[in-house]
Amino acid sequence: xxxxxxQYLLAILLSPTILLAHQPVMDMAPRWEGGYGFxxxxxxxxxxxxxxxxxxxxxxxxxxxxKTTLWLEGVYxxxxxxxxxxxxxxxxxxxxxxxxxxxxxxxxxxxxxxxxGFLNKFYVNKKDYTGNISITPSxxxxxxxxxxxxxxxxxxxxxxxxxxxSVESYGFYGMVDFFGWANSIESDGSRNGNSLGxxxxxxxxxxxxxxxxxxxxxxxxxxxxxxxxxxxxGGFENQNSGSASIEMVPTLIWYxxxxxxxxxxxxxxxxxxxxxxLQPTSGIQFGVGIVFES
Amino acid sequence: xxxxxxxxxxxxxxxxxxxxxxxxxxxxxxxxxxxxxxAHGKMTHKENQQVPKxxxxxxxxxxxxxxxDGIVCSFCAYGAEKNLSKLSFIDKSYYGDDGVFVDIExxxxxxxxxxxxxxxxxxxxxxxxxxGYTPRELSFVDHGNVxxxxxxxxxxxxx
Numbered sequence: 001x002x003x004x005x006x007q008y009l010l011a012i013l014l015s016p017t018i019l020l021a022h023q024p025v026m027d028m029a030p031r032w033e034g035g036y037g038f039x040x041x042x043x044x045x046x047x048x049x050x051x052x053x054x055x056x057x058x059x060x061x062x063x064x065x066x067k068t069t070l071w072l073e074g075v076y077x078x079x080x081x082x083x084x085x086x087x088x089x090x091x092x093x094x095x096x097x098x099x100x101x102x103x104x105x106x107x108x109x110x111x112x113x114x115x116x117g118f119l120n121k122f123y124v125n126k127k128d129y130t131g132n133i134s135i136t137p138s139x140x141x142x143x144x145x146x147x148x149x150x151x152x153x154x155x156x157x158x159x160x161x162x163x164x165x166s167v168e169s170y171g172f173y174g175m176v177d178f179f180g181w182a183n184s185i186e187s188d189g190s191r192n193g194n195s196l197g198x199x200x201x202x203x204x205x206x207x208x209x210x211x212x213x214x215x216x217x218x219x220x221x222x223x224x225x226x227x228x229x230x231x232x233x234g235g236f237e238n239q240n241s242g243s244a245s246i247e248m249v250p251t252l253i254w255y256x257x258x259x260x261x262x263x264x265x266x267x268x269x270x271x272x273x274x275x276x277x278l279q280p281t282s283g284i285q286f287g288v289g290i291v292f293e294s
Numbered sequence: 295x296x297x298x299x300x301x302x303x304x305x306x307x308x309x310x311x312x313x314x315x316x317x318x319x320x321x322x323x324x325x326x327x328x329x330x331x332x333a334h335g336k337m338t339h340k341e342n343q344q345v346p347k348x349x350x351x352x353x354x355x356x357x358x359x360x361x362x363d364g365i366v367c368s369f370c371a372y373g374a375e376k377n378l379s380k381l382s383f384i385d386k387s388y389y390g391d392d393g394v395f396v397d398i399e400x401x402x403x404x405x406x407x408x409x410x411x412x413x414x415x416x417x418x419x420x421x422x423x424x425x426g427y428t429p430r431e432l433s434f435v436d437h438g439n440v441x442x443x444x445x446x447x448x449x450x451x452x453x
Contacts (some may be wrong), residue, residue: 032373
């Protein structure tokens with residue numbers, strides 16, 4: 001039992017952070033030379049369901065993991081094809097971990113690791129639609145604190161790559177984003193699990209008012225993630241880490257002129273966890289974005 | 295802490311979203327006040343300058359219409375619209391406050407022209423291309439009648 005609880009503890013401590021795909025403010029706009037934009041997003045995720053593989057098991061100690069993050073994001077378009085973006089998180093993280101039948105609450109908050117992306121987009125414009133293929137290498141820089149009860153940052157530079165395609169007509173929006181993160185080994189030999197993600201977003205544009213330049217998008221996303229096993233301090237593989245999951249993400253976006261407001265609900269539909277781990281549970285996101293001409 | 299985050303988000307919403315919305319509301323209110331002043335026989339500053347009041351729903355007498363490939367989303371077309379509205383021969387008293395109307399359903403950008411200045415087609419095409427779009431066809435419209443249409447070939451588009 002004690003061993004299992006220690007495994008739970010390690011699994012929770014090394015649970016990977018939520019991966020982020022592109023966001024509309026980064027993808028749809030600004031597509032004009034010299035354009036720039038900002039977006040804030042508040043996201044909140046919590047987990048209290050323990051799983052072994054695909055089976056839910058009891059969680060007598062009430063272990064849980066709650067993470068709320070406020071993101072400040074920005075993008076600058078040198079040209080339609082070349083942009084640079086940043087995503088800076090401010091995170092509040094709470095974990096209830098167990099050891100020897102007792103529980104311990106761990107908490108930390110602070111600035112996390114900033115993600116810098118270099119977007120390369122190849123556009124096609126046709127009479128009734130526009131589309132692009134994007135290749136985006138990213139760096140996650142160690143700006144977050146590594147001390148405290150829970151590390152907010154991992155203290156090393158991580159590398160990401162995204163390949164995405166999107167198409168948009170007056171009534172339809174679709175996007176496929178395939179991406180991955182390779183995490184570096186930290187000074188104590190530990191490493192978060194590497195990850196692959198595939199996001200598919202399809203949606204409609206049910207309302208647009210030409211006179212006020214305002215309207216609504218309604219999207220349904222299917223997000224899948226695969227995490228490899230992480231390494232414990234000392235470089236040993238953590239058997240209670242690594243997972244595969246799929247979630248549905250209904251999204252509603254309202255815009256007026258250069259302002260976009262979005263709300264998302266993350267609904268898990270499948271998860272397969274190595275060993276014993278808390279499975280990802282539902283989460284919400286709310287964001288506001290604004291773009292400017294130069 | 296959650297409260298702090300939520301408060302921070304709302305502050306950000308007010309800064310990023312609220313001020314531009316307030317500015318646009320303030321502008322609309324100014325136009326309404328001008329209308330009221332006119333009804334009461336008072337002259338506004340704008341009327342003194344002989345600038346017609348904003349004509350949201352009226353077609354401009356002199357227009358250039360451009361059929362543009364890829365212009366299907368107004369949020370994405372914001373930069374192109376603002377770049378066009380900066381051109382000196384655009385009559386900003388039409389189509390809201392920028393003299394440019396983007397019909398994303400038909401893919402047509404309409405610009406109201408001032409009678410005083412000659413329209414520069416090259417600068418229109420440049421603004422659309424810098425905005426991320428592909429102009430295909432240009433029509434000059436005078437009081438609702440198309441008087442000239444120019445189809446752009448690939449060379450002109452790439453220039």
